[in-house]
Amino acid sequence: MTSPWRLSVAPMMDWTDRHCRFFHRLITRQTRLYTEMVTTGALLHGDVPRHLGHREEEHPLALQLGGSEPDDLARCARLAEQWGYDEVNLNCGCPSERVQRGAFGACLMAEPALVADGVKAMRDAVAIPVTVKHRIGIDRIESYDFVRDFVGTVAAAGCEVFIVHARNAWLRGLSPKENRELPPLRYEFVARLQNDFPALRFALNGGVAGNAQIEALFAQGMQGVMVGRAAYHHPWLLAEWDERFLGAAPAARTREQVEAAMVDYMEREARQGEPWAHIARHMLGLWSGEPGARRWRQVWSDHRLKALAPAAVAGLATQARRDGQVASTTPASASANALA
Numbered sequence: 213m214t215s216p217w218r219l220s221v222a223p224m225m226d227w228t229d230r231h232c233r234f235f236h237r238l239i240t241r242q243t244r245l246y247t248e249m250v251t252t253g254a255l256l257h258g259d260v261p262r263h264l265g266h267r268e269e270e271h272p273l274a275l276q277l278g279g280s281e282p283d284d285l286a287r288c289a290r291l292a293e294q295w296g297y298d299e300v301n302l303n304c305g306c307p308s309e310r311v312q313r314g315a316f317g318a319c320l321m322a323e324p325a326l327v328a329d330g331v332k333a334m335r336d337a338v339a340i341p342v343t344v345k346h347r348i349g350i351d352r353i354e355s356y357d358f359v360r361d362f363v364g365t366v367a368a369a370g371c372e373v374f375i376v377h378a379r380n381a382w383l384r385g386l387s388p389k390e391n392r393e394l395p396p397l398r399y400e401f402v403a404r405l406q407n408d409f410p411a412l413r414f415a416l417n418g419g420v421a422g423n424a425q426i427e428a429l430f431a432q433g434m435q436g437v438m439v440g441r442a443a444y445h446h447p448w449l450l451a452e453w454d455e456r457f458l459g460a461a462p463a464a465r466t467r468e469q470v471e472a473a474m475v476d477y478m479e480r481e482a483r484q485g486e487p488w489a490h491i492a493r494h495m496l497g498l499w500s501g502e503p504g505a506r507r508w509r510q511v512w513s514d515h516r517l518k519a520l521a522p523a524a525v526a527g528l529a530t531q532a533r534r535d536g537q538v539a540s541t542t543p544a545s546a547s548a549n550a551l552a
Contacts, residue, residue, distance in 0.1 A: 215436060216272060216298075216341075217373055217415045219426070219457050220244035221450075222440035223276040223301070223345070232494040233270045234477060236443070238470045240450040242458040244272045249303050251316075252279030255288045264295040274299035276345070278306070280316045280326060282333035289334040289342065300334055302327070304346035307381035307391045318381035321350050324362045328369035335370040343373040345417070348401045349380040356401055363405055367412055375438055376402045377417045392418075392441075399429075406435060423452055430457070445497045467498055471526065478522040488522045489515070504536025 221228065221236060223246035233245045250263050255277075266273060275292040277300060279285050289300045304327060306317035320327050327344065334342045344366055348359045363374055379395040386394060402416045415436030420426060426437050443450060448467065454460040465473070474495050478488040492512045499505035511517070511529035 214242075214459050215413060216244060217343075217375070217413055217436040219436065219453055220274075220375075220415065220438045221246065221443045222417055222438050223247060223249055223274075223303075224440055224444065225249060225306075227444055227494070229494075230266050230270070231477075231481070231491040232444075233273070234267060235470075235474060235491075235494050236447065236450060237269050238465060238473050239447055239463055240453045241463050242272075242454045242460045243450060244274060244299075245270060246274045246276050246301065249276045249278045249306065250288075252277060252281065252284040252288045255291055256284060260291060260295075264291060264297075266295075268296075271296075272298045274301050274343070276301045276303055278303045278316045280320060280323075280330060282326075282329045285330045286333040286337040289338045289340075293338040293340050297340065299341045299343055300338065301343045301345055301375070302330060302334075304344055305377045305381060306388070307347075307383055307386070308388045318347055318350055319383055321346055321358075321362055321381075324365035327362075328366050331366055331371045332369040341373060342371060343375060344371050345375040345377065347377050347379060347381040348398055351380065351382055351384070354380065356404060359401060360405065360408060363409060363412070367409060372411075373413045373415070374405070375415045375417055375436075376405065378402050379418050399434075403433065406433070422446075423449055423456065426457065444494075446500050447495070447497050448500065467502075471495070471498060475522045475526045482522065487518070488525075489518050492522070492525075499533060502533075503540040504533035507536035508533035 221243060225248050228246060228248050236243070236245060254263055264275070275297045277285060277288055279288065285302070292300045303317055304320045308317065331342055331344065346362065378397050378399050378401055381391055382395060397419045399416060402414055406414050413435055415438050416429060416434050417438040417440065420437055420439045421442050429437050451462065455462040478491050481491060482488050496509050496512060499508050508529045511525065511532045517525050
């Protein structure tokens with residue numbers, strides 16, 4: 213049986229909202245999807261339906277929580293279970309200063325006992341899996357022993373699944389973007405964790421750029437892979453995942469069919485007051501790498517068209533893409549056609 217954590221799309225702030233997840237689910241049925249990080253404060257003192265509302269077709273779906281107080285985490289885990297989520301994931305990897313001020317994210321790796329208390333409180337509160345997403349170290353702590361001891365402490369509290377962003381998090385001196393790119397990747401740390409904790413399950417995150425790399429990681433014995441920005445910017449990668457990696461039938465939609473389904477979705481959401489441009493931004497990579505993709509993307513990104521209905525914009529975008537396909541014909545190939 214394929215592990216639920218074999219392949220997933222990473223939680224990404226401002227990106228993996230419900231509209232993005234609807235889009236991804238049109239392309240892959242089986243890949244595990246994650247929400248943006250939601251703080252315990254936002255759930256306990258804010259608009260719960262806005263944060264936790266989702267469609268049935270988004271499953272399998274996990275809620276990522278940001279927080280550190282065990283009682284608050286337990287209360288939020290109960291909400292996640294009540295709202296039908298398949299998993300609660302605790303964020304111990306985000307390095308942003310805003311998150312640090314809230315005393316959660318990557319800085320929690322310095323307090324494994326507190327993370328363990330939070331995991332135990334959540335596990336005692338719910339029946340769904342409780343998982344942890346973390347880095348391999350913080351700042352200049354580059355010893356494998358650090359992440360090994362962190363995992364050992366948290367596992368003793370009952371966590372059985374760890375999603376490992378295989379870079380250090382620098383809590384000072386680097387922006388969140390730089391933290392995703394500059395600290396070196398150490399995939400070998402994840403392999404060592406798998407070897408040292410054979411009863412646990414690990415998924416590797418960080419720097420995974422395409423399907424050939426995913427296949428190579430599985431061939432090397434990696435148990436699970438989580439893909440972030442590559443999945444967002446090049447979403448058609450996901451079209452292969454169900455059949456190629458997850459042992460399931462593919463979603464079997466063409467790009468045109470996915471775009472049409474998104475237009476219908478935007479029309480429905482617009483009738484509920486949701487601006488369609490907030491949704492369309494998530495599909496801008498749909499035609500990435502194909503002739504005419506840039507012109508198509510420019511139409512969907514044109515703020516001057518926001519007053520039009522999504523179907524009208526789709527017509528303009530399709531025509532722009534076809535014009536781009538024609539323009540991509542080189543003079544050399546045109547001459548060759550004329551001589552044929």
